[in-house]
Each structure stands twice: as structure tokens, then as C-alpha cells.
Amino acid sequence: ELNDDVLFGEVWSREGQLSLRDRSLVTVVALxxxxxxxxxxxxxxxxxxxxxxxxxxxxxxxxxxxxxCGWPKAWAVFRMAKDIWGED
Incomplete structure (x- = not known):
């Protein structure tokens, strides 16, 4: 309930305070x-x-x-991002 209703339902929908694009940037860096x-x-x-x-x-x-955050963490993220953005 907290994850689906609060986080993805309420928090992510508050685009007047922070855009979805900006929320994605914050989330990626935090993770x-x-x-x-x-x-x-x-x-x-x-x-x-x-x-x-x-x-x-x-x-x-x-x-x-x-x-x-550290290079080893970044390197792992770069590999994943390369897969996701690879066709661009």
C-alpha cells in the first residue's frame, strides 16, 4: 500500500513540486x-x-x-544505461 498508493500514487504525481523528469534523476542518483x-x-x-x-x-x-557515490557503482550503472539507451 505504501509503495503503490503513497510513493507511486501520491508522491510521483506531485508534478507541481517536481517534474517526473527531475524525480527520475533524483531516484537514479539515490539508488x-x-x-x-x-x-x-x-x-x-x-x-x-x-x-x-x-x-x-x-x-x-x-x-x-x-x-x-564511487566509480564501481557508477560503472555498474553505466552498463545498465548502455543497454537501455543503446538503441538511441
Whole structure:
């Protein structure tokens, strides 16, 4: 209920406070910082692409965040992002 109704229902729908695009950027960096690169992370990368994050932007965000989150985490994210944005 908290996940579906509150997080994805209420929080993600508050576009007046933060756009879906910006929420995707925040989510990707937050999950990257934790070292999460499972299927839920892949879902959020795919959602980021759907929300308008370009291939160049995700590369820049991951590069920037790598200095704060760590290169090994960034490298894992780069591999996933390459798969998702690869056809662009």
C-alpha cells in the first residue's frame, strides 16, 4: 500500500513540486548511491528514459555522481544505461 498508493500514487504525481523528469534523476542518483543495480533499478532507468532523460544526460549524471557515490557503482550503472539507451 505504501509503495503503490503513497510513493507511486501520491508522491510521483506531485508534478507541481517536481517534474517526473527531475524525480527520475533524483531516484537514479539515490539508488546509485546505495549500490542498487537490480531489476528495480533497471525499472527506474527505463522510467527515466520515458520521462525524457537523454542518453547524453544520463551519461553526464552518472559521471557527475560517480565522484560522490564511487566509480564501481557508477560503472555498474553505466552498463545498465548502455543497454537501455543503446538503441538511441
Amino acid at each position: 546509485m548511491a546505495q549500490g542498487l543495480t537490480d531489476e528495480s533499478f533497471r525499472y527506474h532507468l527505463t522510467t527515466a528514459k520515458k520521462n525524457g532523460i537523454t542518453k547524453e544526460e544520463i551519461a553526464e549524471v552518472v559521471t557527475h555522481a560517480a565522484f560522490y
